[in-house]
Amino acid sequence: MSSTMSPASTNSLNSKRWHSMRHILERAGPFCKADFAPSPDNLEFLQNTCKILVIGAGGLGCELLKDLALMGFGDIHVIDMDTIELSNLNRQFLFRRNDIGSSKAECAANFINKRIPTCHVTPHCAKIQDFDESFYQQFHIIVCGLDSIVARRWINGMLISSLRYNEEDGSVDPSSITPMIDGGTEGFKGNARVILPGLTACIECTLDLFPPQVNYPLCTIANTPRLPEHCIEYVKIIQWDKENPFNCSLDGDDPQHIAWVYERALERATQYNITGVTYRLVQGVIKHIIPAVASTNAVIAAACATEVFKLATSCYDSMCNYMNFNDIDGIYTYTYAAEKSENCLACSNIPQVVNIEDPNTTTLEDLIKILCENPRFQMKQPGITTVIDGKNKTLYMSTVKSIEERTRANLTQSLGELGLKDGQQINVADQTSPNTIVLQLKYNGNEVEMD
Amino acid sequence: MSSPAPKSPEQSDKNKKYDRQIRLWGEHGQNVLEGAKICLINANGIGCETLKSLVLPGIGVFTIVDGSVVTEEDLGVNFFLDSSSLGQSKAAACMMLLQELNPDVNGDCVEESVDYLLVNRPSFFDDFDVVVASNLNEESLLRLSNCLWEANVPLLYCRSLGFFGSIRLQIKEHCVIETHPDNPQFDLRLEQPFPSLKKHFESTQITNKVPWLLVLNKYLDQWRQENNGKIPSNYREKLQLKEMIRKGITNDEENFEEAMKAVNTAFGGGHITSSLKAIFEDDACNNLNKQSKSFWIMAKALKDFVVQENNGMLPLPGILPDMTADTESYINLQNIYRHQAMQDADSVYRRTQTILKELGLSPDTIDEKTVRLFCKEAAHLTVIRGSKISDEYERNNRFLNEVDIELQGTLTEHYVALRAYERFLTECGNIPGDCYVENDTARLKTVAYKMLADLGATQATLSDDMVHEICHYGGAEVHTISAFLGGIAAQEAIKIITSQFKPVDNTFIYNGITSETTTLKL
Numbered sequence: 001m002s003s004t005m006s007p008a009s010t011n012s013l014n015s016k017r018w019h020s021m022r023h024i025l026e027r028a029g030p031f032c033k034a035d036f037a038p039s040p041d042n043l044e045f046l047q048n049t050c051k052i053l054v055i056g057a058g059g060l061g062c063e064l065l066k067d068l069a070l071m072g073f074g075d076i077h078v079i080d081m082d083t084i085e086l087s088n089l090n091r092q093f094l095f096r097r098n099d100i101g102s103s104k105a106e107c108a109a110n111f112i113n114k115r116i117p118t119c120h121v122t123p124h125c126a127k128i129q130d131f132d133e134s135f136y137q138q139f140h141i142i143v144c145g146l147d148s149i150v151a152r153r154w155i156n157g158m159l160i161s162s163l164r165y166n167e168e169d170g171s172v173d174p175s176s177i178t179p180m181i182d183g184g185t186e187g188f189k190g191n192a193r194v195i196l197p198g199l200t201a202c203i204e205c206t207l208d209l210f211p212p213q214v215n216y217p218l219c220t221i222a223n224t225p226r227l228p229e230h231c232i233e234y235v236k237i238i239q240w241d242k243e244n245p246f247n248c249s250l251d252g253d254d255p256q257h258i259a260w261v262y263e264r265a266l267e268r269a270t271q272y273n274i275t276g277v278t279y280r281l282v283q284g285v286i287k288h289i290i291p292a293v294a295s296t297n298a299v300i301a302a303a304c305a306t307e308v309f310k311l312a313t314s315c316y317d318s319m320c321n322y323m324n325f326n327d328i329d330g331i332y333t334y335t336y337a338a339e340k341s342e343n344c345l346a347c348s349n350i351p352q353v354v355n356i357e358d359p360n361t362t363t364l365e366d367l368i369k370i371l372c373e374n375p376r377f378q379m380k381q382p383g384i385t386t387v388i389d390g391k392n393k394t395l396y397m398s399t400v401k402s403i404e405e406r407t408r409a410n411l412t413q414s415l416g417e418l419g420l421k422d423g424q425q426i427n428v429a430d431q432t433s434p435n436t437i438v439l440q441l442k443y444n445g446n447e448v449e450m451d
Numbered sequence: 452m453s454s455p456a457p458k459s460p461e462q463s464d465k466n467k468k469y470d471r472q473i474r475l476w477g478e479h480g481q482n483v484l485e486g487a488k489i490c491l492i493n494a495n496g497i498g499c500e501t502l503k504s505l506v507l508p509g510i511g512v513f514t515i516v517d518g519s520v521v522t523e524e525d526l527g528v529n530f531f532l533d534s535s536s537l538g539q540s541k542a543a544a545c546m547m548l549l550q551e552l553n554p555d556v557n558g559d560c561v562e563e564s565v566d567y568l569l570v571n572r573p574s575f576f577d578d579f580d581v582v583v584a585s586n587l588n589e590e591s592l593l594r595l596s597n598c599l600w601e602a603n604v605p606l607l608y609c610r611s612l613g614f615f616g617s618i619r620l621q622i623k624e625h626c627v628i629e630t631h632p633d634n635p636q637f638d639l640r641l642e643q644p645f646p647s648l649k650k651h652f653e654s655t656q657i658t659n660k661v662p663w664l665l666v667l668n669k670y671l672d673q674w675r676q677e678n679n680g681k682i683p684s685n686y687r688e689k690l691q692l693k694e695m696i697r698k699g700i701t702n703d704e705e706n707f708e709e710a711m712k713a714v715n716t717a718f719g720g721g722h723i724t725s726s727l728k729a730i731f732e733d734d735a736c737n738n739l740n741k742q743s744k745s746f747w748i749m750a751k752a753l754k755d756f757v758v759q760e761n762n763g764m765l766p767l768p769g770i771l772p773d774m775t776a777d778t779e780s781y782i783n784l785q786n787i788y789r790h791q792a793m794q795d796a797d798s799v800y801r802r803t804q805t806i807l808k809e810l811g812l813s814p815d816t817i818d819e820k821t822v823r824l825f826c827k828e829a830a831h832l833t834v835i836r837g838s839k840i841s842d843e844y845e846r847n848n849r850f851l852n853e854v855d856i857e858l859q860g861t862l863t864e865h866y867v868a869l870r871a872y873e874r875f876l877t878e879c880g881n882i883p884g885d886c887y888v889e890n891d892t893a894r895l896k897t898v899a900y901k902m903l904a905d906l907g908a909t910q911a912t913l914s915d916d917m918v919h920e921i922c923h924y925g926g927a928e929v930h931t932i933s934a935f936l937g938g939i940a941a942q943e944a945i946k947i948i949t950s951q952f953k954p955v956d957n958t959f960i961y962n963g964i965t966s967e968t969t970t971l972k973l
Contacts, residue, residue: 015523016522016523016524016527017523017524017526017527018527019523019524019527019927020524020527020528020926020927020928020929021527021927021929023613023884023923023924023925023926023927024613024924024927024929027888027923027925028923029919029920029923029924030915030916030919030920030923031916031920031964063934066530066934067930067931067934070527070528070530070930070931071929071930071931086464086467086468087467087468087470087471089468089507089553090468090469090470090471090472090507090508090509091471091472091507091508093503093507093552096551097554115530115533116530117534187474187475188475188942188952192966220775224776224777224778224781225778226773226774226776226778226781226782227773272778272782273778273782273786274778274782279462280462280470280473280474283470284474289470289471289474290471291471291472291474291475292471292472293471293472293475293508293942294472294503294504294507294508294938294941295504295938295939295941295942295945296938296942297938298500298503298504298934298935298937298938298941299934299935299938299939299942301934302931302932302933302934302935302938303931303935303966305931305934306614306929306931306932306935306963306966309931316614316964317964319965319966323966326633327939327942327943327952328630328631328632328633328952328953329630329632329633329952329953330953330954330955330956330959330970331618331939331943331955331959331968331970333966333967333968335965335966335967
C-alpha cells in the first residue's frame with residue numbers, strides 16, 4: 001500500500017484558506033508556550049509531516065476527522081471495523097442513508113478527502129488488534145473516539161509498551177512517547193483527556209473513573225424480578241436458550257429476535273405485575289445501547305482536536321489533563337489533573353502485587369475472580385502462566401478450547417496446591433492489554449502448608 | 452414450539468434513525484423538535500457548526516441569513532462549503548450542504564445582511580423558535596437584541612475568536628417541567644407517611660424479604676420514640692439510626708444493609724424547594740389570565756393543592772427506587788406509592804380544570820397526562836427569567852457587579868475583551884490585528900478602557916496581555932473552538948425548543964487555551 005500523496009506546495013500553503021490558521025501559527029502571542037516558534041514551518045509541518053491516527057469513525061471519529069482536517073492536518077489515518085447503521089445517522093454526519101452497510105472508516109475518509117482537498121485520510125476497516133507496534137509507532141499523535149473500554153485499555157497498553165526507559169535513572173525517554181488524546185461521551189456527558197504515556201495518568205491509572213457495569217443477580221432475575229429489566233434479562237439469559245426459538249443465538253440486530261424477547265418479557269412482567277417493558281427498553285437492554293446525541297460528540301471531539309493541535313504545534317500548553325463535561329443542567333465543565341498511579345498495572349513499569357489472604361483456601365478460580373472483579377484489574381478472560389522450577393506452566397487459559405480443557409482441573413485447586421509461592425510472579429494475558437502483564441502474588445496470611 | 456411471528460410495535464423508520472436521542476428526550480421531545488423553526492444569522496464556522504447539531508437530530512426548518520459571498524478564507528473554517536461554492540451566496544451554499552445532512556429537514560436562505568433585515572423587514576424574525584447569531588459588531592448586536600426581545604423570540608448569541616468564545620442566551624421567560632436531574636432526591640415520605648403507607652407499615656411483618664423502606668421505617672419509629680419524635684437530621688443522629696439497624700441484623704439480611712445505606716438519602720423529600728417557592732410567588736402564577744401559559748395555570752393549581760390540601764407537602768411523585776425484596780412485597784409497595792401519586796395528581800388536575808373554567812378557557816387546554824407529569828416533576832420545576840443583552844451595555848447595569856472587580860485573570864476578563872473587540876469593529880471599522888497587531892493593540896486598549904468607563908466601572912481593567920492576545924488573533928476563527936461552542940449552542944437551542952433540561956442562565960465563557968469555562972448571570 002503506497003501513498004502517492006504529493007506534499008502541499010509552498011503555493012498551497014499560501015492559499016487564503018489558511019488565513020485564520022496562519023494568524024495563530026505565524027504570530028507570537030502573550031499566552032503562547034515558551035518554546036513556540038511562530039513560523040510558516042508550523043503549517044508546513046501539519047500539512048506535510050505530521051501524521052495522526054484517529055481510532056474510531058463513529059460519533060466522535062467523524063467529528064475528529066473534520067476538526068483535524070480544518071485545523072490544517074494533512075495526513076490522517078482512521079481505523080474502524082464497523083459498518084454504518086440507520087441509528088448512526090442522527091450524529092455521524094459523514095454518512096448518508098445510501099451508505100448503510102458500508103465501512104465507516106472508508107466512507108468517512110472518502111467524504112473528508114472530497115470536501116477538504118488539503119487533507120488526505122487513509123481508512124483502515126480493521127480492528128486495532130490487527131496492527132502491531134510498528135504500525136502505531138509511525139504516528140505523532142493518536143486520538144481515540146471509542147465506545148469500548150477494553151479497546152481504550154488495549155491501545156493504552158500498546159503505547160506504553162513502546163516506551164523506552166533511561167537505563168541510569170529509569171526515566172522515560174521522551175522520544176519514545178506517543179501522546180494519546182482520548183474522548184468519550186454518553187448522552188449529555190462526556191470527557192476529554194490528554195495522556196502522555198509514562199509521564200501522566202494513563203487509562204489504567206484511572207480505571208475507577210469508568211462506571212461499573214450494571215449486573216443483575218441471577219437469583220433476582222430467576223426468582224424475584226422487580227424491574228422490567230429483570231424480566232428482559234430473564235428472557236435473554238434463561239428463556240432464549242431453553243426455547244431456542246430461531247435455532248441460533250440471540251442477535252440484537254435481528255428485529256424478529258428483539259420482537260420475540262419483547263413478547264416473552266412482557267408476558268413475564270404481566271405475570272409478576274411489573275410495568276414498563278417497552279420495545280425500546282428491550283432493545284436497549286439486549287444491545288447495551290448508550291444514548292447519544294450530535295451535540296455532545298461535537299463538543300468532546302472539538303476539545304480533543306484542540307489538544308491535538310496544541311501538541312502538534314506547541315502553540316499553547318496542553319490542558320491539564322482531564323476535562324469532564326455535562327450539559328443537562330446549564331453547561332458544566334471541570335478540568336483537573338488526573339494523577340498518575342504508582343501502582344498502575346500498565347505504566348508503573350514495576351510488577352504489581354496481588355494480595356492473597358490465604359494461599360491454602362484461595363483457589364485459582366478465586367484468583368481469576370479477583371483479576372476480573374477488583375477495580376484495579378477489571379480483566380475479562382485472563383489466561384495465567386507462570387514458571388515453576390524453571391519450567392513454563394500454563395495454569396489456566398479459557399480462550400483456547402484444548403488448553404481450557406487441559407487446565408480446567410486447576411481452577412478448583414488452591415494456590416498452595418498448585419505450587420505457587422509467596423512472591424511468585426505470574427504472567428497474565430487478557431484482551432484488555434496487548435502485552436502479558438507480570439503480577440506478583442503476595443500472601444498475607446498463612447504460609448503454604450508443606451506436606 | 453412458540454411461533455416467532457409476534458405482533459410487536461414495529462418501530463417507524465424515523466424512530467429507528469433517532470433512537471439514540473429519543474432515549475434522552477423522548478418521543479414527545481422529538482415531535483416538538485421536528486416542528487421547530489431555527490434562524491441562523493451569519494454562516495460562519497461557529498454558526499454552521501451549531502446548525503449542524505440541530506439539523507442532524509431533525510429540527511423542522513432552518514433559515515440562514517447572510518448577505519456575503521463565499522471567499523477562500525471561508526473554506527478554511529467552515530466545513531459546509533467547498534471550492535465549487537466560491538463567489539456564490541454564502542447563505543445559499545451553506546444551506547445546501549447543511550440540508551444534505553438530513554432529508555427530513557427543510558432549509559431556506561435569505562441573501563441579505565442582518566442589518567438590512569432589521570431595518571427593512573423587522574418582523575422577519577417573529578416566527579422563529581430560536582435565533583442563533585454570531586460574531587456581529589456591537590451596533591448590530593444591540594439592534595438584534597432589542598428586536599428579538601420585543602418579539603419575544605429567544606436569541607443565542609455566540610462569539611468565537613481565536614481560542615476564546617462565549618454563548619449568551621437572551622430569553623424573557625422559560626419554563627421547564629422535565630429537567631431530568633442527574634441525581635434526583637428520593638421522595639418517600641417516611642417522616643409523614645400518607646394513610647395507605649402507614650397502614651401498610653402497620654400490617655407488614657419485617658422479614659429479610661421486604662424492601663429496605665419497611666426496615667428503615669421500623670427503626671426510624673424506634674429512634675423517634677427515643678428522641679421526642681424528631682427525625683435524625685445530622686450526621687451523629689443518622690449514625691445512631693444506622694447503628695440501630697445494624698443491631699437488628701441477625702443473618703446478613705441484604706435489606707437491612709440497604710436500609711443502613713439509605714439512611715443518608717431517604718429523608719427530606721416532598722418539601723417546597725426555594726426555586727418552587729419563587730414559582731409560587733411569581734406574578735405569573737398569582738395573576739392568571741386567558742393568555743397565561745399552561746405551565747402557570749398548573750403551577751397555581753399545584754400551589755393551591757400544596758397549601759390548602761396537603762399541609763405544605765408536594766404531590767407524591769410515586770417513584771420507588773429499586774430495593775432488594777421478593778417480587779410481591781416490592782410490587783405491593785410500589786403500587787401504594789403509585790396509587791397515592793395518582794390521587795394527588797387527580798386533585799391537582801381537578802383544580803386545574805376549575806381554574807380553566809374560571810378563566811373561561813376550554814377544559815381540554817390542559818390534559819390529565821400533562822398534569823400528572825407536572826406533579827411528578829413538581830420538586831424540579833424550573834423557571835428562568837432572562838435579561839436583555841442590550842441592557843448589559845447600560846451604565847450601572849447588573850453587569851457592572853460582575854465586571855467591576857479584580858478582573859484580570861478571570862474568565863470574565865475574556866468576556867469583556869470579546870465585547871471590546873465588537874465595539875472596535877463598530878468604532879474603527881476594521882478587524883483588530885488583522886494587519887497591524889501593535890497599532891491595533893493600543894487602539895483596542897483605549898476602546899476597552901472607555902467601554903468599562905461607560906459602564907461605570909471604577910476598578911476593572913483589562914491586562915495588556917489579554918488585549919494583545921485578542922489582537923494577535925487578527926479576527927481568526929479557530930475551527931475546533933467554534934465546533935466546541937457550536938455543539939454547546941445547539942444543545943441549548945434543543946433545550947429551549949423541547950422545554951426539557953435546564954438551559955444556561957445566561958452567559959457561558961470558554962477559554963480553549965486552558966480548557967476552562969464559567970457561567971455568569973448577566
